[in-house]
Structure formats: structure tokens, C-alpha cells
Amino acid sequence: MSALAPAAMQTLTLPRGEDLQRADAAPPRKFTGFVVGPFFCHHVYSDDESVVMGTPSNTELGEWQVTHVTTGACVLRGLPTPFRALWLAEKLFTYPAFNLGSFKAIKEALAPHEEDIASLRWEAKVGNCQRTCNFSFTGVEG
Numbered sequence: 001m002s003a004l005a006p007a008a009m010q011t012l013t014l015p016r017g018e019d020l021q022r023a024d025a026a027p028p029r030k031f032t033g034f035v036v037g038p039f040f041c042h043h044v045y046s047d048d049e050s051v052v053m054g055t056p057s058n059t060e061l062g063e064w065q066v067t068h069v070t071t072g073a074c075v076l077r078g079l080p081t082p083f084r085a086l087w088l089a090e091k092l093f094t095y096p097a098f099n100l101g102s103f104k105a106i107k108e109a110l111a112p113h114e115e116d117i118a119s120l121r122w123e124a125k126v127g128n129c130q131r132t133c134n135f136s137f138t139g140v141e142g
Helices: 047-053 082-092 103-125
Strands: 008-014 029-036 039-043 064-068 074-079
Touching (some): 029 047, 064 082, 064 103
Antiparallel strands (some): 008 029, 064 074
């Protein structure tokens, strides 16, 4: 497995891959976020929706999502901060199966790690990201 390069900001069209092929797929829209290995961390709102709601750089616009770039599958939605999305993407990058080309192949390869991945997803959404999310310089968590 190669080392993880720093997150790079990019604009991608979603849905994509297998997710775009679903009968109930949303119309394609542009999303700007950070590519972390095989993952894309972005606002749940598209760039167009963000412009209508406020400035695109405003992280208060809504929740963040981690999407698998190749398949377009949503790994986790509803993350309150970009830090949590990036943290989860970096942790999931350690599982080589996420580099497989299809949702079915990834799901089958990750079956033995289902509990570990569920735990990481929980930590990212409502936990403390293994003691890295809710830090405070004053020592009081907020």
C-alpha cells in the first residue's frame, strides 16, 4: 500500500460510477471537497446549492459526506465537520480493499472488518475520533 498523499481540493461530479447507474440516482451535480486516497470528502450540498444558501467556504452550510470515488457509494453522510470526514477517510485508507473497482467486491473483501469499520464510522459521526475530534486548547471539550 502506498503512502497517503495530502488531501487535495478538487471538484467532482456526483453521483458517479455504480451510484450513477441506480434507477433512483439524483441528477449529476458538482461538489468541491478533498480527495483522500479513494475517498472524496465534501459538503452534502452541491456547489450550486451552496451558492444559493451562502458562501461556498462556509462550513456551517451543512453536514459533510465521505464518498468512494470509483463507485460513488456513500461511505458516511451527516458528519458535522470537514475534520471528521478527513479523519474517517484517512482511517479507511488503511484498508486496501477500498481500492477494488466495484461496490460488491469491496463489500465482500471488507466483510471480515465490518465491526472495525462500523466503529470508525461511529467515532467519526458521534464519537471523538479516537480522541482527536473534540479537542480544546483550554482542556474543556465542547
